[in-house]
Amino acid sequence: MSETTAQRTSEAGAAPERGPGGRLLSVLVRVREVSVLIVTVGLVIYFQAANPAFLSESNILSLARFAVPYVVIASALCLLLICGELDLSVGQSFAFAPIVMYLAYDKLFLVLPLAVLVGVLAVALVGLVNGVITVYLGVSSLITTLGMFFLLA
Structure with a gap:
């Protein structure tokens, strides 16, 4: 009886022959x-x-030029997701950098390349704070970056 059932199951479960x-x-x-x-x-x-x-070549170049910041951010977020972490503050950090650059350029009277460097360093500091809190204090990256999101908002 069990032999017959096993035979029927294997015959019924066989996939039909398919072409490529x-x-x-x-x-x-x-x-x-x-x-x-x-x-x-x-x-x-x-x-x-x-x-x-x-x-057209000009449209593809235009699309690529505008997509670069988002591709860089998406690549970094993909690496975080692969590691099982999450960064909710990335949007606020993306908006925070130009504000710091503007303040460094307009209020502190720094030359433009130096103001850009200050903006990049400010966002790197935000990332460093997120990383230190997550890794060394053991706080979940979700909580850490959510807090940073509201701090930068």
């Missing part, structure tokens, strides 16, 4: 990241059809 296209489609459906790629390709096709200048 069927296997590829099966893999594409199972992998979540591929859906993002498919949506991205679909959006590029749509925008190119709506505006033929979308894939």
Whole structure:
């Protein structure tokens, strides 16, 4: 009896034979990241059809120029997420840097390169404080960065 049941189960559970296209489609459906790629390709096709200048060299350079800060921030956040940590203060830090640069340039009368350096160092200090509180004091990165978010707001 158990032998017959095992035989039926193995026969019923066997996947039907598929061609190469069927296997590829099966893999594409199972992998979540591929859906993002498919949506991205679909959006590029749509925008190119709506505006033929979308894939022009000047438009791609313009998009890349404006995307650089967000790509840098997203890359850093991806590294944090891979490590199992979270930074909620990244948006406020991103807004804090130009404010410090402006104050250093306008109120302290520093030259522009030095004002930029002061802004970058101020944001690095924010990151250092977040890191020290999280690593050495053992406070959750969620709590630490949420507190820094409200401190910078």
